[in-house]
Amino acid sequence: MSDDFMLDTDELERRMDGAMANLRTEFASLRTGRASASMLEPIVVEAYGSQTPINQLGTVNVPEPRMVTINVWDKSMVQAVEKAIMNSGLGINPQTNGTIVMLPIPELNEERRRELTRVAAQYAEHARVSVRNIRRDGMDQVKKAKADGISEDDQKFWEDEVQTLTDKHIKALDAALESKQAEIMQV
Known part of the structure; x- marks a missing residue:
C-alpha cells in the first residue's frame, strides 16, 4: 500500500x-506604559479615499520613553490622523504642533x-x-x-x-x- x-x-x-x-x-499593540511605535500599527486613517496605515502618512518616532511623535507629511492629513488616534481605543489624547502629532503615554x-x-x-x-x-x-x-x-x-x-x-x-x-x-x- x-x-x-x-x-x-x-x-x-x-x-x-x-x-x-x-x-x-x-x-505589541497592547500599551504597557512605555512608548512604542508598534502600538500604532493597527490604526488606520481615512485618507485619500481609502483606509491607510498611520505609518504611511508620516514618520513615527519615539523620542522619549513616554512619548510617540508622528511627523505627518501632508498637512491636510493632521486632523484625520488625530481623529483616528482618538477613535482607536488606545486611551491617548494627541497634541498637535504644526504637522507633528505628539502622543504622551500616561501611566497605567x-x-x-x-x-x-x-x-x-x-x-x-x-x-x-x-x-x-x-x-x-x-x-x-x-x-x-x-x-x-x-x-x-x-x-x-x-x-x-x-x-x-x-x-x-x-x-x-x-x-x-x-x-x-x-x-x-x-x-
Missing part, C-alpha cells in the same frame, strides 16, 4: 509559527493593567485555538493515511510528531503570555 507516507511537518510548523507571530503582533493605573492582562490572555487563547486547529489538520492527514494503508507504527510515529510540535508551540505561547503579563503589571 502506501508505507511511504510523509506528513509535511514543516508546513504544520510554519502555520503554528504564523499563529505565534500573529500573537506577538497583537501583544492598577485597574487598567489588570484589564490589559485579560486582553493579553484572550489574544493568547485565540493563538492556542489556532495551534490546536492546525494540530487537528495534521491528525486528520495521519488518519486519512491510516485509511490509505500506512502501518499502525507509522500512524503512531506521525501522531507523536504532530503532538510534539503542538506541545512546543503551546509552551512558547504560554511563555510569551506570562512575559507580556509581567511586563504589563510592572510599575
Whole structure:
C-alpha cells in the first residue's frame, strides 16, 4: 500500500509559527506604559479615499520613553490622523504642533493593567485555538493515511510528531503570555 507516507511537518510548523507571530503582533499593540511605535500599527486613517496605515502618512518616532511623535507629511492629513488616534481605543489624547502629532503615554493605573492582562490572555487563547486547529489538520492527514494503508507504527510515529510540535508551540505561547503579563503589571 502506501508505507511511504510523509506528513509535511514543516508546513504544520510554519502555520503554528504564523499563529505565534500573529500573537506577538497583537501583544505589541497592547500599551504597557512605555512608548512604542508598534502600538500604532493597527490604526488606520481615512485618507485619500481609502483606509491607510498611520505609518504611511508620516514618520513615527519615539523620542522619549513616554512619548510617540508622528511627523505627518501632508498637512491636510493632521486632523484625520488625530481623529483616528482618538477613535482607536488606545486611551491617548494627541497634541498637535504644526504637522507633528505628539502622543504622551500616561501611566497605567492598577485597574487598567489588570484589564490589559485579560486582553493579553484572550489574544493568547485565540493563538492556542489556532495551534490546536492546525494540530487537528495534521491528525486528520495521519488518519486519512491510516485509511490509505500506512502501518499502525507509522500512524503512531506521525501522531507523536504532530503532538510534539503542538506541545512546543503551546509552551512558547504560554511563555510569551506570562512575559507580556509581567511586563504589563510592572510599575
